[in-house]
Amino acid sequence: MSISIEMLPFVLIITAVVPALLAIRLAKKQHRSKLTSGVVTFVLGFTWVGGWIYLAIMNLLQPKEKLK
Numbered sequence: 001m002s003i004s005i006e007m008l009p010f011v012l013i014i015t016a017v018v019p020a021l022l023a024i025r026l027a028k029k030q031h032r033s034k035l036t037s038g039v040v041t042f043v044l045g046f047t048w049v050g051g052w053i054y055l056a057i058m059n060l061l062q063p064k065e066k067l068k
Contacts, residue, residue, distance in 0.1 A: 012045075012046075015045045015046070015048050015049075015051060015052075016042050016045030016046055016051060017042070017045070019041045019042075019044075019045050019051035019052050019054070019055045020038045020039075020041040020042035020045060020051065021038075022041075022055055023037040023038055023040075023041035023051075023054070023055050023058060024037060024038040026055070026058055026059065027058070029063070030058070030061070030063040030064060031063055031064045031065070031066045032058075032063075032064055037058065040054060041054050041055060
């Protein structure tokens with residue numbers, strides 16, 4: 001199976017953008033930095049599975065305590 005150049009934007013959306021958006025949403029729920037989580041997940045997304053793995057690790061971590 002070969003990936004043509006026309007499919008590249010769709011592949012990048014699935015491997016980089018979608019996990020980054022989900023990481024931002026999860027970071028908001030866990031009281032973590034939304035910017036850091038989104039950027040790290042987006043950058044790791046270019047490795048095809050890195051963003052999804054980072055998102056899975058974030059799901060396993062305990063939420064941080066919210067400062068008053």
